[in-house]
Amino acid sequence: QITLKESGPTLMKPTQTLTLTCTFSGFSLTTGGVGVGWIRRPPGKALEWLALIYWNDDKHYSPFLKSRLSITKYTSKNQVVLTLTNMDPVDTATYYCAHKMDYVGWFGPWGQGTLVTVSS
Amino acid sequence: SYVLTQPPSVSVAPGQTARISCWGDNLGRNVVHWYQQKPGQAPVLVVNDDSDRPSGIPERFSGSNSGNTATLTISRVEVGDEADYSCQVWDSNRPVFGGGTKLTVL
Numbered sequence: 001q002i003t004l005k006e007s008g009p010t011l012m013k014p015t016q017t018l019t020l021t022c023t024f025s026g027f028s029l030t031t032g033g034v035g036v037g038w039i040r041r042p043p044g045k046a047l048e049w050l051a052l053i054y055w056n057d058d059k060h061y062s063p064f065l066k067s068r069l070s071i072t073k074y075t076s077k078n079q080v081v082l083t084l085t086n087m088d089p090v091d092t093a094t095y096y097c098a099h100k101m102d103y104v105g106w107f108g109p110w111g112q113g114t115l116v117t118v119s120s
Numbered sequence: 121s122y123v124l125t126q127p128p129s130v131s132v133a134p135g136q137t138a139r140i141s142c143w144g145d146n147l148g149r150n151v152v153h154w155y156q157q158k159p160g161q162a163p164v165l166v167v168n169d170d171s172d173r174p175s176g177i178p179e180r181f182s183g184s185n186s187g188n189t190a191t192l193t194i195s196r197v198e199v200g201d202e203a204d205y206s207c208q209v210w211d212s213n214r215p216v217f218g219g220g221t222k223l224t225v226l
Contacts, residue, residue: 107163
């Protein structure tokens, strides 16, 4: 059974750097084709894809946030870490990580999400 | 950038059929996936690749995609189907999500 869980700060101040950790089980990022993505959902708004990393360290970023994002995998720990620099109140959202295979276009399963609020 | 448009809300009585639309330019040439998200819960894939149903998803959920419109159809709607539904495609090597549709079961 695949499970994922996000962890990180719940409250941040503007200009700070967000670091979120996705800890997963039921699969390995050493297995060919496996990936983990990050997606967020601001309150009352649409889902927004942020970043994706595959087993071979192939990384992809949202073109709208690329300059602020970084994604890294720690295979021995079964973790994927996302950093987002220069946080702003508009970055307030629930952040999700999700499993993905490189030969499919959909994400799943997803973690439960973690709400990050940015406020001065 | 590619835009997927969904109606903000759809209402249906229990036992009726709900149809949730997703519009995009030449969407029928793309492959559409649908997610269900209940309050406080993670999104769950309910239809992939236009019309396939993942294991564990009831047969009441079905999908279609043609022209500029993809449709998620939920037959014999239950109170437990009340949720937000989002469509998703890939464009220019990145996933794109629709704005989401809140399904209310009256």
